[in-house]
Structures are given as C-alpha cells and as structure tokens.
Amino acid sequence: MTLSDESQQVQRRIASCQCGAVTLELVGKPIVAATCYCQSCQRAGAAFAALPGASPVVGADGGTPYVLMRKDRLVWQSGAQQLQEHRLTPDSPTRRFVARCCNAPVALEFTKGHWLSVYSARLPEAERPAPEMRTIVGDRPAGVELPGDIPNYRTPSGKFMWRLLTAWAAMGFRAPPIEKTEGWTH
Numbered sequence: 421m422t423l424s425d426e427s428q429q430v431q432r433r434i435a436s437c438q439c440g441a442v443t444l445e446l447v448g449k450p451i452v453a454a455t456c457y458c459q460s461c462q463r464a465g466a467a468f469a470a471l472p473g474a475s476p477v478v479g480a481d482g483g484t485p486y487v488l489m490r491k492d493r494l495v496w497q498s499g500a501q502q503l504q505e506h507r508l509t510p511d512s513p514t515r516r517f518v519a520r521c522c523n524a525p526v527a528l529e530f531t532k533g534h535w536l537s538v539y540s541a542r543l544p545e546a547e548r549p550a551p552e553m554r555t556i557v558g559d560r561p562a563g564v565e566l567p568g569d570i571p572n573y574r575t576p577s578g579k580f581m582w583r584l585l586t587a588w589a590a591m592g593f594r595a596p597p598i599e600k601t602e603g604w605t606h
Contacts, residue, residue: 433487434497435542437519437526438475442499444526444538446489451535451587452580453549455483458556460508464516464525467506471523477539482561485540485551486528490587491596494536534588534595555580 433446465478478484503517503526516528528537540548551570558574566572573580588595 433543433547435526435538437499437502437522437524437542438473439519439522439524441521442502442519442524442526443497444542445495445497446487446538446543447493447495448490450549451488451490452553452583453485453487453540453551454580455479455485455551455554456556457481457483457554457558457560459559460514461528462559462561464506464508464528468516468518468523468525471518474523474525475541477525477541481564481566482559483554485548486537487540487543487549488535488537488584490591491534491536491598492591492594494598529598531597532595533584534591535584536598553577553580 430447431449435444435446436442461484462478462482465476465484468474469476469478499519499521502519502521504520506516506518507514513532514528514530517526518524519526524542525539526542527539530537540551553571553573554566555573555576557566557572560566571577571579
C-alpha cells in the first residue's frame with residue numbers, strides 16, 4: 421500500500437502472521453527485495469514447514485524471498501509477545517522469529533546487523549516488492565535451473581552489500597537490536 425501527499429510518497433506495508441495476531445509495519449522503501457538460496461535458509465524453511473499448520477517460506481526452487489528493512493523503519497503493531505526465536509545452532513548470529521499462534525515464520529535477523537529480513541510471504545501478495553536479485557544461488561538444490569530475469573549471484577553481490585552499507589550510513593552507522601524497535605513488547 422502506498423500513502424501519498426502532495427510532497428512525497430511514503431510506502432507502508434503490513435506484514436502479518438497467518439492468523440493476523442502478529443503484525444509489523446514496514447515504513448519506507450526496502451533496502452532490497454531478494455531471494456536467498458543459502459543452506460541455512462533452506463534448512464530453517466524445511467523445519468518451519470514441518471510445524472503444524474505452517475505455510476512454506478521456501479519456494480520449490482529452494483529460494484526464500486525476503487524484504488530487507490532498516491530496523492529504524494519497523495513498527496511492531498501487535499503480537500510481538502507471540503514471537504519465538506529459532507536459531508539453527510545455539511551460537512548462530514542469525515535468529516528467525518516464528519509466531520507461536522500459527523507457526524508462521526515472520527522474519528530473520530542477523531543480530532549484529534541494522535536490518536530485518538521479513539519473509540515476503542508475510543506481506544499481502546499485491547504489496548510484495550518484486551525480487552531484485554537472487555543470492556547465494558550456488559547452494560540451490562541440484563538440478564534447479566534459475567531464469568535470467570533478474571541477477572543470479574553465487575555470493576552476496578557488491579550491489580547487495582552496497583545497499584546494506586548505504587542503509588547503515590543513513591542510520592548513522594547504528595545497529596539497534598530488534599527489541600529496541602518501536603512497538604516491540606516481547
């Protein structure tokens with residue numbers, strides 16, 4: 421959804437779990453919309469898909485679509501207390517948040533980072549930004565051929581890293597913990 425006045429447009433999207441108990445407002449333009457093919461995303465996605473009532477976040481091609489947002493542009497509107505943290509290993513620098521109410525994966529956080537990767541499936545289909553790139557495609561399942569409609573990068577690309585860096589600079593090189601984002605009540 422795009423709200424506008426005469427001077428500028430501010431994009432506002434609402435991400436939610438399947439049952440709607442957890443809602444997160446994304447304000448402004450995403451850092452990037454990308455699909456990740458790394459082994460960690462595939463492993464976590466398979467574990468989440470096995471939860472009762474959960475909908476898949478990993479596509480048939482092994483990719484997980486995300487919308488990366490600056491943490492200072494997130495507003496937890498409801499349900500943060502419903503989020504459960506999942507890590508692939510106890511010392512993993514990434515943690516994924518799943519809504520306990522309906523087992524819907526909501527987002528992934530690199531804990532030292534300044535962004536939150538929101539699962540694209542948590543946004544209404546009409547409001548999902550189109551993926552701009554595929555990353556870590558070297559980890560895709562054997563036999564999967566990817567189209568050339570957007571760039572396919574074997575590793576995080578310079579363009580991807582530049583987007584993260586410019587977003588971090590715009591935040592004053594701060595990396596607030598997700599618990600410090602507006603509306604977080606976990």
